[in-house]
Amino acid sequence: MTSSAGDFYDSLAPDYHRIFPDWEASIARQAGALDGLLRSELGPGPHRLLDCACGIGTQAIGLARAGHRVVGSDLSPVAVARAAAEAAARGIGLPVVAADMRRLPFRPGAFDAVVCADNSIAHLLTLQDTALALGEMRRMLRDDGLLVLTLRDYDDLRRTRPASTPPQVSYGSDGRTITFQLWHWHADGEHYDQEYFQLLTQGEGWEVRVRQAASRALSREQLMEAASAAGFTGLDWRTPDATGFYQPVLTGRATG
Structure with missing residues (x-):
């Protein structure tokens, strides 16, 4: 990820909600889709979740509201500060930290699931950086923990x-x-x-x-190969029609 990606999201953070016709409705809709997927894969929960590209909190706030124990991280300190403030304004606790997904500052195995949404991994411009990030996501997960990653349909x-x-x-x-x-x-x-x-x-x-x-523009095959090399198995692409989420979703399980 280049330094310009951090600058980009620092600059965009105050206006990010303007992307959505109704940001509050998007928070609820996206959380509903991801919550359903998490509970179908991991059981009723609540679950320990890391949103490693949380931005201003679009997924993290809704998932915390659904009862999960969510921690948010993002490359942009401006974005994570806004995520924490937006969560607090809604009466939701959301611990956040500014962190590069290639170097996540959490205890190994601390989470049941890692969420990386909104095409965030596309800002990693080399195979090496993609591999580093996926390796870190695997390191954060308990054995058999769940990866939930969303990406544009670049194919x-x-x-x-x-x-x-x-x-x-x-x-x-x-x-x-x-x-x-x-x-x-x-x-x-x-x-x-x-x-x-x-x-x-x-x-x-x-x-x-x-x-x-x-x-x-990562192809599905490129991302699956990188995820497999990082230690994920059972990799599966799920369409928006199947999940209700607006982007294709890649899921996989952490293995030893």
Whole structure:
């Protein structure tokens, strides 16, 4: 993960909720999907969870509200500070720490499940860094613990190489926000640079906020090979139709 990924999320953290038409509804909907998956795999719980890319808390807050014992970590100290504040404002305890997923600062085997959602692992730009992160996720898990990782459907995107994402519109107390991304693909067809646009209503016009980040379009096969090498077995891709989560979900079990 490049230092620019941390800068990107530090900058985006105050505006991250604007990505969603209704952030509160997204918290509840995503937690419902992930909670159902966790309980179906691990039993009724509650379970000890690490959200190792928690951002401002979109998944962590909802999972803690569902009764799980959640710890959040993220590369961005600005994002984790907001996650803790947003959780506290809802009466939810959420311990957080700023940490790179390639070097997680927790006791080995401390968690029943590790969640890595929202395409976060795509910011790791090399196979070596992906392997380091998956190795750390495995280290955090008890034996037979569960990995829950979500990623864009890059198998399709690598074929089509879209130049942009569709605009999304959200409404808040300070007006309307339009969010979209421009994607600049590298010649290798696997890496791309993002320009992340947010247009906020400003009087009769617009304020434009732009951030940049780099991503790697991991295929399902590449990610499964890396997860297997890190010590995960029973790897399985689950579609949004099957889980109710908005991205494909990879699950796997930690083995010795």
